Amino acid sequence: MKHSIIRVVAAATAVATTALALSACTSPSDDDNGKLVAFGPQGDNGSLADNLFTQQVEKKFDIDFDWQTTTYDGSVAGEKRQVSLASGDYPDAYFLVPWVDAFSRSEILKYGQQGVLVPLDDLIDEYAPALKERFEEKPDWKESVTAPDGHIYAITQWSECFHCSYPSKLWMNTTWLDKLGLAQPTTTEELRDVLRAFKENDPNGNGVQDEVALSGSSTQPIINYLMNAFTYAPYTSPSTPPGLVMDGDDVTLAAASDGWREGLKYITSLADEGLLDKAAFTQNAEALKALGDNADAEVLGAAVDLHPYDFVTADSPDGRDKNYDAVAPLAGPDGTQLATWRSPVNPLGMFALTNKSTEEERIKAIKVIDYLVTDEGDRLGAMGPEGEAWVPAEAGDVALDPELEPTFKPLTYDETSNASWRSMGQYWDSLEYRNAQVVPEDVYSPSGYERRLLNATLEYDPFKPDESILFPVEKLWPDLDSAAELADLQTNITNYVTQAQAEFVTGQRDVNDDAAWDAYLSDLDGLGLPRYLEMMKKLYDAI
Numbered sequence: 106m107k108h109s110i111i112r113v114v115a116a117a118t119a120v121a122t123t124a125l126a127l128s129a130c131t132s133p134s135d136d137d138n139g140k141l142v143a144f145g146p147q148g149d150n151g152s153l154a155d156n157l158f159t160q161q162v163e164k165k166f167d168i169d170f171d172w173q174t175t176t177y178d179g180s181v182a183g184e185k186r187q188v189s190l191a192s193g194d195y196p197d198a199y200f201l202v203p204w205v206d207a208f209s210r211s212e213i214l215k216y217g218q219q220g221v222l223v224p225l226d227d228l229i230d231e232y233a234p235a236l237k238e239r240f241e242e243k244p245d246w247k248e249s250v251t252a253p254d255g256h257i258y259a260i261t262q263w264s265e266c267f268h269c270s271y272p273s274k275l276w277m278n279t280t281w282l283d284k285l286g287l288a289q290p291t292t293t294e295e296l297r298d299v300l301r302a303f304k305e306n307d308p309n310g311n312g313v314q315d316e317v318a319l320s321g322s323s324t325q326p327i328i329n330y331l332m333n334a335f336t337y338a339p340y341t342s343p344s345t346p347p348g349l350v351m352d353g354d355d356v357t358l359a360a361a362s363d364g365w366r367e368g369l370k371y372i373t374s375l376a377d378e379g380l381l382d383k384a385a386f387t388q389n390a391e392a393l394k395a396l397g398d399n400a401d402a403e404v405l406g407a408a409v410d411l412h413p414y415d416f417v418t419a420d421s422p423d424g425r426d427k428n429y430d431a432v433a434p435l436a437g438p439d440g441t442q443l444a445t446w447r448s449p450v451n452p453l454g455m456f457a458l459t460n461k462s463t464e465e466e467r468i469k470a471i472k473v474i475d476y477l478v479t480d481e482g483d484r485l486g487a488m489g490p491e492g493e494a495w496v497p498a499e500a501g502d503v504a505l506d507p508e509l510e511p512t513f514k515p516l517t518y519d520e521t522s523n524a525s526w527r528s529m530g531q532y533w534d535s536l537e538y539r540n541a542q543v544v545p546e547d548v549y550s551p552s553g554y555e556r557r558l559l560n561a562t563l564e565y566d567p568f569k570p571d572e573s574i575l576f577p578v579e580k581l582w583p584d585l586d587s588a589a590e591l592a593d594l595q596t597n598i599t600n601y602v603t604q605a606q607a608e609f610v611t612g613q614r615d616v617n618d619d620a621a622w623d624a625y626l627s628d629l630d631g632l633g634l635p636r637y638l639e640m641m642k643k644l645y646d647a648i
Contacts, residue, residue, distance in 0.1 A: 140171035141466045144189070145200040146182055147174035151523030158486055158525045165476070168469045175206075179344075182206040190216065197462035198470050201455045202528045208259050208454030210581070211588045217258035218585070222457045224256040225471065232468050233475035239263070239533060249450045253582050253647075259454025260474055265536035266449075268412065268558035271565040272340060273329035273445040276416075276429040277407040281308035292436045293334045293371055300380035303406035311402045319375070320382035320416075321409040322393040327385045328606060329445045330409045331372050334437030336364025337570050340447040347599045349576040349641060356576060356642045360602045361629055364441075369609050369616045371437075376610050386607040390415060397425075407432075412558055419551045427549040431561030434568045444568040450579045455532065478533040484513060486530030494518045494525065498543050505555055506540035514543035517552060581644040594637040601632055 147153050153172045163169060173189075173196050175182040183206040189195040201207040208216075216222040229236055240247035246263045277289060282299070285306055290296040300318040302308070309316060321327035324342060332338035339348035339359055348359040359365055375381035384392070397405045397416035403425050408416045413429040420426065436442040456474050458467050476482035488494040498504075498511035540559075548557035583591060605625055609616040616622065 140169045141198060141462070141470060142171045142173060142196040143198045143200055144173045144175070144186065144196040145529055146177050146202055146205050147172070148177055150521050156523050156526065157490065158530065161485065162473055166469045166472050168473070177205050179205050190221065195221070195459055195461065197459060197466055199457045200529050203262055203451055203453040203455060204528065208457060210452050211583045211585070211592065213259045213454050214252055214583065214585055217252060217256060220460055222258040223460055223462070223467065224258060225260070225458065226257045228467055228471040229257065232471050235475045235479045239478050243535065245450060249452065249580060259457040260532060261453060262451045262455055262532050262534070264449055264451060264534040266534055266539060267536060268562040270447050270449065271444050271562050272325065272411045272447050273338070273409060274411065274561060274565065275330050275407060275409050275432040276413045277432050278405065278428045279430045280428040281406055284308050289432050290435065291433070293438065296435055297375065297380065300375065300406065301378070304380060308406070309402050309404060315402060315404050316406055317382050317396060317404050318380045318406045319408070320393060320396055320405060321385035322388050322390045323386060324390050325410050327409040328372060332365065332368040333443040333445060334435045335368035335371065335441055336362055337443050337574055338445050339576065340445050343603070346578055346595050347602055349578060350574050351576050356638050356645060358629070358634060358638065360606070361626055361634070366616060366622055369606065373610050373616050377612070383611050386610060414554065419554070431564055433564040442568055443570050444565040446569050446575070448577065448579050452579045474532065477530050480512070480538065483531065483533050486526050487528070488515065489518060489522060489525040493522065502543040504541050505544045505559055509537065509541045511543045512541040576645070577648070580648050583644065587640060591637070591640050594633045597632045598629065598634060598637060601628065
């Protein structure tokens with residue numbers, strides 16, 4: 106397939122404390138025959154051992170990798186990593202992918218203080234000049250990887266992907282708009298009118314009322330976009346903490362506010378009219394893509410997602426992938442008009458070394474990371490070989506940001522190629538680096554896709570929320586003494602909010618009934634919301 110480059114735990118827990126206590130005293134392994142035992146996810150396109158970039162790195166840094174591999178299924182990958190740590194049978198190094206599985210800050214602190222993960226700061230100072238330079242370029246990055254005890258135990262990804270910073274976008278079928286003589290909506294009520302027309306007026310022209318006016322998936326909550334016309338919706342996903350906002354000096358749960366209830370009333374009214382696909386709250390990304398790619402007819406009018414290739418295949422035979430354009434944030438009844446914003450700080454640890462590694466192995470491994478944050482290392486490691494995945498910019502080329510000097514041009518390449526580490530090699534993605542890539546002017550071609558996403562995001566940027574209401578959850582470091590309690594509260598509250606919102610929208614609860622709303626708030630209190638907010642405020646005050 107060709108695409109354009111875009112940029113058993115319960116049982117183990119019982120022995121975890123003992124195993125970790127023993128492993129903290131473990132000396133470097135002497136049974137790996139001089140190989141760097143490395144844990145990492147492996148895809149269907151070939152083995153990490155046979156990967157071209159692995160072989161290049163082995164030659165460049167005189168490393169012999171012995172890979173312990175897992176899959177790109179997050180639950181499987183996370184369980185395998187946690188079991189290895191709990192049993193004491195863990196590798197010399199971890200090379201992870203944040204969106205698959207990576208070290209949380211609680212894990213980084215716990216394993217760092219127990220001696221399982223070794224500090225990287227001295228290694229970086231002596232052997233990683235490029236990484237030190239990147240930290241100087243982006244001080245927030247160094248701050249984000251430095252634990253409260255002053256040590257760096259894991260390296261995270263720095264990503265200033267501009268279009269990713271506004272993840273909750275509405276993409277609408279503008280071909281349908283044109284056919285029905287409609288303009289893109291600018292308010293919540295205009296959106297309702299457009300969705301009614303999509304549902305009732307047969308825009309796909311097949312004589313059947315099979316149109317799905319608006320859909321989404323549970324992986325990228327549709328509520329986030331629609332709620333911003335009523336009150337700010339912080340970035341959330343199934344794997345993130347519950348959305349918090351600042352109210353002066355107080356930390357509050359966004360989903361417990363009066364504004365949130367008003368937003369739910371509006372969203373519920375769309376669902377009641379059949380304008381909003383109720384499956385959007387439960388279906389996964391694959392199900393949404395199947396809807397967008399429906400073979401019998403083009404049936405999807407609009408979707409909330411990071412980008413349209415998530416729900417419709419690039420270069421579709423009938424050209425439907427070109428039909429979706431971003432709708433700017435809508436204005437609500439009182440004029441509220443915001444966009445969900447996501448910080449470039451990623452708190453998840455991708456690279457870490459354990460106490461089983463030798464000093465020589467540590468030096469070689471940190472040199473690999475240092476190489477991956479150079480321009481050359483990033484392109485080869487995250488993209489692929491020159492001439493296959495990218496070429497240098499030429500005279501006359503225009504960068505994504507025309508103000509910047511163009512540096513490289515991504516190519517259409519074979520995704521079955523086993524020539525790079527892809528996401529496992531992507532540590533450095535600054536705004537300047539990303540926007541210096543050459544992107545064609547044709548935004549509807551796969552090769553011009555990044556410019557299409559840039560243009561869409563420019564419509565969202567003016568509606569970034571004021572810093573005063575943003576809660577910087579990504580910058581917090583947990584208190585290990587209360588980390589388990591915090592994690593339980595976080596999980597319970599997140600799951601309950603997600604479930605209750607779906608029940609309100611699908612009519613299992615009546616959002617217009619004061620008693621039902623009061624019961625929802627009471628349930629949150631019963632799950633420990635006041636204690637959770639108190640703990641998060643303490644962590645916030647500590648940064």
